[in-house]
Amino acid sequence: MATQFIGEHLRPGQLGHFLIIASFVASLFSTFTYFMAARTELKDPEGSRSWLRMARGSFMIHTAAIISIFVTLFYVITHHLFEYHYAWEHSSILLPGKYLLACFWEGQEGSFMLWIFWHCILGLVVMGTAKGLETRVMTFVSLVQVCLGTMIMGIYFGQDIQVGSNPFILLRHSMQAAPIFQMANYMDFIRDGNGLNVSLQNYWMVIHPPILFLGFASSLIPFAYCLAALWKGDYKDFVKPTIAWALLNGAVLGTGIMMGGAWAYESLNFGGYWAWDPVENASLVPWLTLIAGLHTLLVYRSTRRALKLTFFLLILTHLLVWYSTFLTRTGILGKTSVHAFTGDGTALTYHLLGVIALLAIISVGLFQWRRKGIPGIKTEEATLSREFWMFIGSVVLFLSAVQIAISTSIPIWAPLAKWITGKEFAPPVDPMHHYNNIQVWIAIVTGILSATILYMKFKQTESGTLGKRLGITALIAIAMAGFIAWGQHIVIWQYDTMLFAACYGIVANIYYGIVIQKLKFKKLGPSVAHFGFATVLLGILLSSYNKHTISFNNTGVEFDLKKTVAENTKENRENETLFFGVPVAMGDYFATYIGDSDVAGKDKRVYYKVLFERKDLLSQKASERFMLYPDAFINPKGQQGLSSNPSTKHYWNKDVFTYINVAMDNTKEDTSSYRSTIVNKPGDTVFLNNAYMIFKGLSKEVSDKRYTPEPGDLPIRATLEVHDLKGDVTELNPLYILRNKEYVVRLEDTLPSVGVYVRFANLTVHSQDSVSADIMTKQTDPKEKYIVLKALVFPYINVLWIGVMIMVLGFFISLGDQLTRKSKKGDTLIS
Amino acid sequence: MKKMHIVLLILVVASIAAIVSVFGSFSTYETFTSAGREPGKKYYVIGNLQKDKDMVYDPVKDPNHFIFYAKDKAGNVNKVIFNGEKPRDIEKSEQIVMMGYEDGGTFHCSRIQMKCPSKYKKDMVAQGSSS
Known part of the structure; x- marks a missing residue:
């Protein structure tokens, strides 16, 4: 007979299970109906509209279910229902309220929930704005929701294969073997949860994951628009919304990444904001391909070139987000990262690989199917044109992403390399060096290009003006870089070159914004973003190049003279x-x-x-x-x-x-003992290890918070002046209370800065004005504490933070401009 | 051939060259014995803590000197000196990844990564039940 367990709250869990199934079914139905609406769009507009109504309805039901799951899981956490594994594992009763949200996304299931939630919100925005592309874009959005939904299903196939992990699983189900769950009243013993990892208990854990996940989530929309454009064979309408979404994506993901850096810097002791750790790299790589894709899309808007590369980059960006989830969630990086991972085992590994494969097959399939029809231009672009250099800049960003991805994926290719070479490959001994040696060149090229291309026009640029403007910029930048290099002792030539690139970017973008764009705010987006980017490069260089440890220590060690x-x-x-x-x-x-x-x-x-x-x-x-x-x-x-x-x-x-x-x-336990010194008259001195005390006298006048007078008390207060090494003087007042002439109550006084405890005893009255006392002092041995x-x-680290903020601001100015812009002469696509 | 193709070719060749040139900076996982064949050269060694041997860390004398013994995958036990503080919870680690060099029978380690068993152990529930 099944045990009847006492004290459990099963309702929220049942509701949660139901909602998970409901949200999954709704997303599945939404995918199907959106797909049907898209297929019948031309043949049967009436039928298509009714499919669309169903599709919209089911996506809204899906969204409502997801929000309800959110609320239910939050209820379980805030009400400390520790019969649920998730609450027990991630929260505890005494955890401050603000961290309960953090508990929500500490776990695997909660962070998938957060991701799904953002997709829902973004999906609703797409539903309201995508117009003619809605059916197709939303087909892919819903499809990805189906894939993500399986991550929180927690269905078993047979004994061992588990698909997804359900946040509402009961503790007694997740640990069936433990004998405690044989008892019907097991809840009486589970009083508290494990709580949030102490290193995650800070406000960054509350704000960073939502922003980072919004960054990840917003990569879905450009991805879906690209696939929708391929499916429809319409390469015009998708451009404007895709640029807008890519700008949002760049701003939010960029903010999320740097917030991670700021978190690591401010409240984790990784000793810096960036360490080329796999987790950091995994979110940087999609950002790089996204920025590259955004730029090629801008090239396409103005010149009808680079569309294939745009599709490749924007689709890849979203797949890389999945890949980074794969790297960071499956525990495959276990040996190579400082971050703690919950290795959720092989089930999740194959599950995520399956999703990546599915999305990749759909993308490649659509691309191959439309390959011939994708527009392009056969003629060659002019060397002095914006598109030529933007294209090259994008390729450089992509190559940077490739290098980081290869080095980060070492656990993936190590088995292959072992099979070929017989060696077990490990990450670089000095990862900073490994990455910096290559990425410094990327920084130099992109720094210079990001400033130069703004001076060029699409199609053809007049070389005289361009040369003059860039020449002046370069001269100012050389002077500025020289000054900084001299002041900061930057002697490695690669980094001097990078310094020049950063200065060049700063000077050129200021000049461009003021002189050429005449500070028209709406149009300032690119120059502000590029100025911010150059400032970031400068900040990285200044703070990292001269970062130094000042707690350098050699006590107790012989300096090895054979070494430098x-x-x-x-x-x-x-x-x-x-x-x-x-x-x-x-x-x-x-x-x-x-x-x-x-x-x-x-x-x-x-x-x-x-x-x-x-x-x-x-x-x-x-x-x-x-x-x-x-x-x-x-x-x-x-x-x-x-x-x-x-x-x-x-x-x-x-x-x-x-x-x-x-x-x-x-x-x-405190083991040191008291030392006594007899004082006979005011002015006598008591010596301490690191200070001395002057005895000032005794008094019967006692008013002390620590002491409540009782009838029959005879209180005596001693006054001692402590003079410490810094010359500070503090008064201490230990008390001695003779109670009912029977026993003595002693109240100590302490001075933490000197580490001394004082009490006094053995009062001996010699005459009317001569009383001696035994001043007893105890000091914590400084060697023991x-x-x-x-x-x-970190020098000039503020330059980095300010640069990031300016860059993000630039994204938003561009986004504002994008959303309000009317068709422009330069755009070849607006008919 | 278009200019663009030439530029792209140069970029791709340059990046392949760059990736190959830094390929040498990838390290390898070794055992104490194989790391000892090249004393002074830094490698990664995977092993686990020998709990029956003493661990020495006295920050009063030197805060950057922690001595322990580890057994590598080949089963050899070696003395390890870590130039840093004693890592938190090293007693509970299942596996230690040590980066450093072997010299004169001692492994001089400058970075440690530990793999600890899941924070949430079943016996924690059992503990709770006895109270």
Whole structure:
């Protein structure tokens, strides 16, 4: 007989299961009806309209079901229904409300949900705007929704093959083997969930995934428009909406990628914003092909060239989004990435490969079928034309994507390489070097092209004016680059060239925007975006080239004299131990660990106070002081060690970036003992390890928050002045209370910055005005209290962030222009 | 031949050359023994932590010095010195990917990646039930 379980809430799960099936069926029906509406469009307009009505209805039902799944799953999480595996795995009772949303997309199923949700929203917009292409575009949108729907189905075929993973699965179903689930009242024992990984508990986890997924999702629309255009054989109407969607896609995905970088930089201790990690690469590659495709589409709009390449690039972009999902979700990157993956096993691997294959076959099939009819122009373009160089720029971006994709996909091709060479290939020992060596050339070429092409006209450019304008720009850029290279000591010639390209881009786009476009806001999109891009290049160069560790440490190690300084430096000795109260030189600063503060909560989070002082070497006076508070969770979730978050001091021209690698566990028992010093009169001194105290006297006047007087009390207060090494003076007041003449209550006073605990005892009255007391002090041994800190300096990192914002702004200006534009003379396509 | 074709040809040749030229920077997975054949050259070694041997990390002496023992895929146990802090939860790791070089019977490691068992273990439920 089946056990009747007690205390479960099964309704939300049943509703969730039903909604998942409903949304899947609705998307399937929507695909079919949209397909039929498209097929009958010409032959039977009346029939087509009724198919269309059904198709729209079912897509709306699909959307409503998806939103309801969202709400239901959110209900399960916010009501802490831990009988559901998803809630148990990703949330916990004490988790602050704002992170409950983050729990939603921490898991595989939730992030697929987020992706599906965005497709629904974008699908509704397409439904309202696509006009003659709606049936075809929406056929592909619905088809992709079907594919994604299978990801959250959780259907079993036989014992072992599971298709998709259902977010509403019960805990007792997901772990059937565990003996606890034999008990009917098992819910009495499951009081709390596992909670959100502490390193994900910050606001980035709340905002970054929705934006990144909107970026991924919006790649679907240009993809669907391209396939729709091929299907219909209509190569005019798709251009305008596809440009608009590609612009949106570029802006959002670009924002998402750089937000990931900012997250990594600001609150994860990866030690930077970009590391060519596979996860980062996987989202950069589709962005590159998208930008390339956007530019070839612009070429097509003005010259009717490059259409085939446009189709190839925009279709590829969406397939690459799926491929990046494949790389990051299946655990195939396990050995090569710093990100933690939930390897969901082979079922998901084949499932995703199946979807990619399906979409690829449809795309290639349509393309081959229409191949002959795709318009193109036989004649050769002029060398001094915008289209010629835009085309080349796009190819360069594509090649950049190819290189990154090949290097990132090493786990994919390693088995083949092993079969050929017999060696087991591994990622580069120094990935930064590996990628930078090639990508620096991409940066140079695209930097220069992105500025130069704006000066050219489509079809033919007058060479005299062009030469003059570009010559002046180049001269200014050389002066600017020379100045920066000299100031920043940039000596490697490749990077000097890149610096020139960035400066050239900045100068040329400012000049173009002001002089040629006369600051007409609507038309400024391209120059603003390209200016932003050049600024990003400059920011990357400045912040990475002179990024350096200031917590460089050699204590306790013999410097190996056989090696050069550079080789020794390479040995990664980048941690520095800071003992409590002892200043340590770090770059221009002296850093001192002066205290810590706990924050109440289940996971113990400790903020470490580190004082940074810049000292004048001659006068030894601090010319600048600031505090940093890197924090860490000590032993989170019963793990050993800590999980830390950085703290950064921002200057306008650089950041000082610190994080904790090792810290003492303060919960350990205090073992040091008290030391006593007898004082006889005011003015007597008590010496401490790192300070001294002057005894000021005793008093019966006691008003102290810590002490509540009781009848029969005789309270006595001692006054002690602590003088620390910095010259600061603090007063301490330990209390001694004789209660009912029977026993003594002692109240300690402490000074954390010196690490001292003071109490007093053994009051002896010698005469009217001579009383001696035993001042008992205890100090935490400074050698026992320490943190291990890593500190880095990133110069001019703000240039990068500002560049990204300007670039995204440029996308949106272009998008605004695109949405409001009327047909223009230059466009050959508008009839 | 069109100009465009010439330019594209140059680009493709240049990129193939570039990819081939950096191909050498791909590393390989080795064992302690095979890495020892070229002392000083950096490789990746996959292994697992030998829990019965001591781990030494004393940040008071040197925060960049962590010593442990690992067994590689061929079954050889080797001493490993990592120039960094003791990674969190290394005791629980199933697999460690170490990047570094072998020299004089010691593997000098400058980067560690660990594969930990899923955070959500079944025995965590069992623990909860005994309380």
